[in-house]
Amino acid sequence: MPALELLNLTKHFGDKIAVDGLSLSLEAGAFLGLLGRNGAGKSTTLKMVTGLLKPTSGSIRVLGIDIAAEPIAVKRQIGVMPEDMALLEYLTGPQYLRFVGRMYGLDEATIDARRLELFGKLDLAPAANALVADYSFGMKKKIALCAALIHGPRILFLDEPFEGIDAVTSRTIKDILQTLQQRGVTLILTTHILDLVERLCPLIAILDEGKLKGFGTLDELRGRANGESLENLFVGLVGGAQTGELSWL
Numbered sequence: 417m418p419a420l421e422l423l424n425l426t427k428h429f430g431d432k433i434a435v436d437g438l439s440l441s442l443e444a445g446a447f448l449g450l451l452g453r454n455g456a457g458k459s460t461t462l463k464m465v466t467g468l469l470k471p472t473s474g475s476i477r478v479l480g481i482d483i484a485a486e487p488i489a490v491k492r493q494i495g496v497m498p499e500d501m502a503l504l505e506y507l508t509g510p511q512y513l514r515f516v517g518r519m520y521g522l523d524e525a526t527i528d529a530r531r532l533e534l535f536g537k538l539d540l541a542p543a544a545n546a547l548v549a550d551y552s553f554g555m556k557k558k559i560a561l562c563a564a565l566i567h568g569p570r571i572l573f574l575d576e577p578f579e580g581i582d583a584v585t586s587r588t589i590k591d592i593l594q595t596l597q598q599r600g601v602t603l604i605l606t607t608h609i610l611d612l613v614e615r616l617c618p619l620i621a622i623l624d625e626g627k628l629k630g631f632g633t634l635d636e637l638r639g640r641a642n643g644e645s646l647e648n649l650f651v652g653l654v655g656g657a658q659t660g661e662l663s664w665l
């Protein structure tokens with residue numbers, strides 16, 4: 417049974433087609449890097465597969481469950497870091513995680529133990545008594561990651577988890593994600609950091625104007641272009657690169 421199965425997934429916003437007939441299947445334990453230019457439809461896709469946005473048409477099955485028919489059953493098993501992080505800013509980090517953990521049915525002792533471990537790993541301990549509203553951007557990202565992990569999800573969807581994160585914590589997060597994959601968790605992340613995808617994600621999908629332009633391992637994407645960098649493959653596939661000349665400079 418695929419961990420995630422998208423069939424003809426489509427999303428219209430008025431005249432704009434944000435996601436256009438996307439079909440994709442991922443086995444359990446897959447680790448997918450979802451790439452695309454700004455506005456390609458990555459976040460819209462993640463919002464639909466995590467039940468935050470209703471598709472215009474098409475179907476989504478998560479761990480064999482149809483998300484339209486059984487959204488709560490799906491949400492119980494997934495962890496999500498959405499694009500806007502969707503935090504409750506007037507709680508402290510620990511209060512927010514207690515709120516999230518309780519929604520997943522965890523008891524307070526379990527939540528607090530997991531939170532302490534996460535705060536230690538992600539260097540959040542100094543932020544324990546501050547309101548999320550007063551966190552730096554990177555700290556907000558980290559607390560959003562804690563919220564996505566606290567219940568032990570079987571599938572993890574992360575929208576730009578590394579943007580704004582310092583190099584040391586990035587390394588820790590990469591290590592956490594690889595450990596999760598080894599334990600059979602399915603991971604899907606979006607990012608614009610291509611060399612990170614090259615090193616971290618065994619599977620890569622490239623979205624362009626809502627359509628799937630490429631899907632496979634880096635070697636499969638390379639085809640006969642042996643040794644080509646992901647950046648060159650990506651720019652070649654989606655096109656549109658401009659020169660840096662500006663008329664007044």
Ligand SMILES: Nc1ncnc2c1ncn2[C@@H]1O[C@H](COP(=O)(O)OP(=O)(O)OP(=O)(O)O)[C@@H](O)[C@H]1O
Nearest residue numbers: 429432433434452453454455456457458459460461
């Ligand atoms: N709520 C909305 N209403 C109208 N248009 C929207 C809405 N959300 C997204 N769009 C449009 O859909 C397209 C895809 O947006 P999306 O946020 O999925 O892109 P993205 O690939 O995540 O881009 P980025 O890399 O900048 O995060 C864009 O043209 C965007 O303007």
Ligand SMILES: [Mg+2]
Nearest residue numbers: 458459460499
């Ligand atoms: Mg986005």
